[in-house]
Amino acid sequence: MTDGLLTSASAPPGVPLKRRLRRAERARQLKALALVAPLLVFLLFTFAGPIAGMLWRAVDDREVRQVLPQTIAALADWDGKDLPDEKAYAALASDVLAARAAGTIAIAAKRLNYALNGFRTILTSTARNLKAAPEPGTAKETLGKINPAWRERATWTTIKDASGPITGFYLLAALDLTRNADGAIVAALPDQAIYRQVFTRTFIISLSVTLLCLILGFPVAYLLATLPPERSNLLMIFVLLPFWTSLLVRTCAWIVLLQSKGVVNDSLRWLGIIDEPLRLIYNRFGVCVATTHVLLPFMILPLYSSMKAISPAYLRAAASLGAPPLTAFLRIYLPQTLPGIGAGSLLVFILALGYYITPALVGGAADQMISYFIALYTTETANWGLASALGAVLLLATILLALVYGKLVQGQQVTGGMKN
Amino acid sequence: MSDNSSLRTQSQRIAWTATIVVSTLVFIFLIAPILAIMPLSFSSGSYLTYPLPGLSLRWYDDFITSPRWMNSLKNSVIIGVASTALSMVLGTLAALGLAQWKSRLKPLVLAFVLSPVVVPGVITAVGLYFFFAPIGLTGSYLGLILAHTALATPFVVITVGATLQSFDTNLARAAASLGASPLEAFRRVILPLILPGLASGALFAFATSFDEVVIVLFMAGPEQRTLPREMFSGIRENISPTITAAALILTTVSVILLATMEALRRRNERLKAGG
Numbered sequence: 001m002t003d004g005l006l007t008s009a010s011a012p013p014g015v016p017l018k019r020r021l022r023r024a025e026r027a028r029q030l031k032a033l034a035l036v037a038p039l040l041v042f043l044l045f046t047f048a049g050p051i052a053g054m055l056w057r058a059v060d061d062r063e064v065r066q067v068l069p070q071t072i073a074a075l076a077d078w079d080g081k082d083l084p085d086e087k088a089y090a091a092l093a094s095d096v097l098a099a100r101a102a103g104t105i106a107i108a109a110k111r112l113n114y115a116l117n118g119f120r121t122i123l124t125s126t127a128r129n130l131k132a133a134p135e136p137g138t139a140k141e142t143l144g145k146i147n148p149a150w151r152e153r154a155t156w157t158t159i160k161d162a163s164g165p166i167t168g169f170y171l172l173a174a175l176d177l178t179r180n181a182d183g184a185i186v187a188a189l190p191d192q193a194i195y196r197q198v199f200t201r202t203f204i205i206s207l208s209v210t211l212l213c214l215i216l217g218f219p220v221a222y223l224l225a226t227l228p229p230e231r232s233n234l235l236m237i238f239v240l241l242p243f244w245t246s247l248l249v250r251t252c253a254w255i256v257l258l259q260s261k262g263v264v265n266d267s268l269r270w271l272g273i274i275d276e277p278l279r280l281i282y283n284r285f286g287v288c289v290a291t292t293h294v295l296l297p298f299m300i301l302p303l304y305s306s307m308k309a310i311s312p313a314y315l316r317a318a319a320s321l322g323a324p325p326l327t328a329f330l331r332i333y334l335p336q337t338l339p340g341i342g343a344g345s346l347l348v349f350i351l352a353l354g355y356y357i358t359p360a361l362v363g364g365a366a367d368q369m370i371s372y373f374i375a376l377y378t379t380e381t382a383n384w385g386l387a388s389a390l391g392a393v394l395l396l397a398t399i400l401l402a403l404v405y406g407k408l409v410q411g412q413q414v415t416g417g418m419k420n
Numbered sequence: 421m422s423d424n425s426s427l428r429t430q431s432q433r434i435a436w437t438a439t440i441v442v443s444t445l446v447f448i449f450l451i452a453p454i455l456a457i458m459p460l461s462f463s464s465g466s467y468l469t470y471p472l473p474g475l476s477l478r479w480y481d482d483f484i485t486s487p488r489w490m491n492s493l494k495n496s497v498i499i500g501v502a503s504t505a506l507s508m509v510l511g512t513l514a515a516l517g518l519a520q521w522k523s524r525l526k527p528l529v530l531a532f533v534l535s536p537v538v539v540p541g542v543i544t545a546v547g548l549y550f551f552f553a554p555i556g557l558t559g560s561y562l563g564l565i566l567a568h569t570a571l572a573t574p575f576v577v578i579t580v581g582a583t584l585q586s587f588d589t590n591l592a593r594a595a596a597s598l599g600a601s602p603l604e605a606f607r608r609v610i611l612p613l614i615l616p617g618l619a620s621g622a623l624f625a626f627a628t629s630f631d632e633v634v635i636v637l638f639m640a641g642p643e644q645r646t647l648p649r650e651m652f653s654g655i656r657e658n659i660s661p662t663i664t665a666a667a668l669i670l671t672t673v674s675v676i677l678l679a680t681m682e683a684l685r686r687r688n689e690r691l692k693a694g695g
Contacts, residue, residue: 028520035517039510039533039573046570047536050547057550216449219442237678238447244674244681245454246631248651249667253453255655256460256664261469263456296450325432354540356634361655371542378546379638388550391543402538406531 051395058388061167064159067108068095072163075156084156089139093130100127114383115169116158122149157181170389195390202369205287206352212292213299213348214341221303243297251361254290255281286362294358295351299344306340339408346405350398370394454671461664468659479665489666492650499561499646500629503568507625510569511576512618519584534574541634549638559641567639568629575624583617616684623677630673
């Protein structure tokens with residue numbers, strides 16, 4: 001902050017003041033950039049780089065070309081209309097023998113099995129039964145005898161589709177699409193087409209949670225913004241304490257409250273309202289309640305700051321001009337809270353979209369959101385391409401919403417805080 | 421609440437009463453779950469149900485004598501403190517730089533710096549998992565500290581940046597005109613004034629790391645499990661009252677953080693009112 005002054009004062013005399021000032025300003029800007037640079041480099045390594053790597057994995061497709069290089073080369077000029085010629089069969093036989101020796105069959109088998117169920121068996125049975133390189137000219141016959149699948153066009157188009165080095169296969173799969181044997185984009189088989197449903201479910205849960213937060217948060221924010229500061233500061237603790245309490249503690253608390261012998265069921269039974277315990281957790285209800293509890297402060301805080309900025313003079317003016325209270329509220333107050341409503345709702349919606357921990361702990365199998373599948377494919381089944389493709393879709397949705405959010409809060413002071 | 425002078429008509433009074441009733445219910449909704457699990461940690465029985473069969477400290481004893489839980493507490497503190505320190509250095513420097521930097525690129529850079537907060541935890545975790553595994557940073561403290569620093573630094577940039585915005589740059593000029601070197605001016609004039617902002621940033625950073633579990637789920641080996649991670653498997657596998665003891669400990673930490681934050685805010689307001 002002081003450098004501008006010092007540099008311009010100590011510059012050599014004789015240089016016009018304007019240029020000296022410009023030079024000083026440039027030095028200042030460079031210094032400012034140098035202060036930001038360490039964080040930028042750090043984030044490149046610990047955040048942007050890893051995410052770019054994930055996006056790359058969503059289109060990366062080099063497994064098959066690494067394991068079956070000759071086959072891929074032989075299929076390069078195959079038109080895909082009929083079965084490939086003898087050359088491709090011989091290349092495959094030679095690749096399979098080499099891969100068996102190197103122990104890499106499983107890598108290609110796994111990738112090809114994603115595209116065509118049963119391909120793992122085709123490839124492993126071929127590797128097991130192919131004793132030696134077939135005599136020249138007999139590869140087609142030999143392989144067809146080992147596994148009749150080699151006489152089908154679909155087997156070969158699957159290999160050609162997976163020849164890489166990049167593919168739209170995983171991204172299409174994330175949207176329940178696939179390519180048929182002719183290369184056209186078609187709907188995926190029903191047993192693989194689950195992701196649109198998961199995205200819809202994620203969207204519906206996030207929307208429900210956002211609406212619940214808005215309905216519950218609006219009166220609270222209004223109360224806090226209207227009360228005199230000494231009282232609202234005290235009540236603010238009710239919002240901030242949950243905000244600062246560990247997510248795991250809050251999730252655990254809801255399990256304790258909502259389980260079949262939990263506080264809620266026991267109270268309802270004691271009051272004689274129910275005879276049998278209600279199923280309140282490990283279902284959609286539990287997910288919505290617990291997630292709303294976790295995200296409610298993110299709605300209340302931006303709403304509160306937007307309401308706090310509304311001068312009561314407007315309402316008084318409306319009243320003095322003869323507006324009934326309800327009209328004044330609807331036409332004067334509410335429109336001024338819209339930026340706060342928008343910011344809070346978007347924030348809650350964005351956070352809900354990528355939610356993982358709470359649904360994983362209090363949801364049933366039918367309530368798992370997109371994050372659950374990304375985690376599942378990363379750590380359990382190691383289908384990294386699909387995990388990355390689903391992640392790419394989620395990231396795209398988040399970025400688009402965040403851009404809208406940025407536009408909305410531009411100029412407004414963001415005091416809501418964003419704690420994950 | 422009849423003291424509110426703007427309330428005149430009956431319909432307004434009804435609306436106001438309704439606001440209070442609904443708000444009270446929401447406050448109960450927000451606080452009750454946290455209060456409800458506290459007493460369970462003092463139960464002498466092993467079920468998480470009321471009424472309590474009797475009172476005891478056996479679950480705290482269980483927590484303290486369990487190497488698993490104590491190790492996770494230790495890990496949480498180590499990773500929390502280290503990533504707070506690192507994010508304070510990176511975040512404060514960046515906030516100082518951003519306050520002086522004038523460029524059309526600034527909103528873009530700011531958006532990039534703040535993006536770790538908005539990007540879903542699972543995406544960051546999966547990316548880091550792929551990126552850190554080949555270079556041996558999964559299953560290590562260093563990997564977790566770096567990851568948590570990336571998540572925590574935006575909060576430092578926001579809080580310190582907000583403090584700098586309200587900082588009167590004339591004070592720095594005055595220091596310079598009185599002969600202070602830039603470093604001296606920073607140490608003796610700027611630093612004391614932005615210290616509350618730095619402290620809030622540090623609290624936010626620590627809370628972020630202390631509460632984080634998604635990245636730990638993906639990247640921690642058995643040796644680096646943190647307290648929330650241990651709670652996650654506890655809740656998943658079998659909920660024993662030891663978890664509620666851990667929850668009470670975590671909540672106590674939260675209350676201390678929140679109280680410190682509140683004290684800082686009040687001090688700041690007093691200073692502003694006084695200045």
